[in-house]
Amino acid sequence: DQQVKQNSPSLSVQEGRISILNCDYTNSMFDYFLWYKKYPAEGPTFLISISSIKDKNEDGRFTVFLNKSAKHLSLHIVPSQPGDSAVYFCAASGANSKLTFGKGITLSVRP
Amino acid sequence: DAGVIQSPRHEVTEMGQEVTLRCKPISGHNSLFWYRQTMMRGLELLIYFNNNVPIDDSGMPEDRFSAKMPNASFSTLKIQPSEPRDSAVYFCASSLETGGVEKLFFGSGTQLSVL
Numbered sequence: 001d002q003q004v005k006q007n008s009p010s011l012s013v014q015e016g017r018i019s020i021l022n023c024d025y026t027n028s029m030f031d032y033f034l035w036y037k038k039y040p041a042e043g044p045t046f047l048i049s050i051s052s053i054k055d056k057n058e059d060g061r062f063t064v065f066l067n068k069s070a071k072h073l074s075l076h077i078v079p080s081q082p083g084d085s086a087v088y089f090c091a092a093s094g095a096n097s098k099l100t101f102g103k104g105i106t107l108s109v110r111p
Numbered sequence: 112d113a114g115v116i117q118s119p120r121h122e123v124t125e126m127g128q129e130v131t132l133r134c135k136p137i138s139g140h141n142s143l144f145w146y147r148q149t150m151m152r153g154l155e156l157l158i159y160f161n162n163n164v165p166i167d168d169s170g171m172p173e174d175r176f177s178a179k180m181p182n183a184s185f186s187t188l189k190i191q192p193s194e195p196r197d198s199a200v201y202f203c204a205s206s207l208e209t210g211g212v213e214k215l216f217f218g219s220g221t222q223l224s225v226l
Contacts, residue, residue, distance in 0.1 A: 101156075
């Protein structure tokens, strides 16, 4: 049973436009959320995170929004660049601090 | 820092053979994690160690899987006997647990193919 769900397997956007990657979770005990980015033949790398006490966290072109009532978070990339093409994993953590990952979404940014 | 180092990068073996994956965590990190990535299930946590002690192995799929961490700088994940359904990318990750949420540092993974 997937506690962290990334229901869209892929997303394609034009360079310069906004990319919106969505993530849903089922466990209400999750209180910290992270996004990891993965290039082919490499391990995932940490991108951005948000605590459940916030509803938005911004870092340069990357912004994560959290809607606790809907158990939904999203990653916005503005503007999207070809170098952003990668697999993005949503992850969540609860009291035990273990990370639970989603299946990932493949983002393709077209030049 | 060299980061988390995994070996081998690729492993091709025949069903029934023993497979051993290796990991060297980042120096100073006290937590080590083994993950498996598949298309169907994404990134699954298999087992994690804290200060070389296995804390949670509930993700280990079967008794055919075992993991050890004999010291702070080395860990192995063994599959014996291997089966085709074990084919996946296996990642090792380490972190410095400071009481909060851990940001994991991943190795480049081992691509395992069991024929």
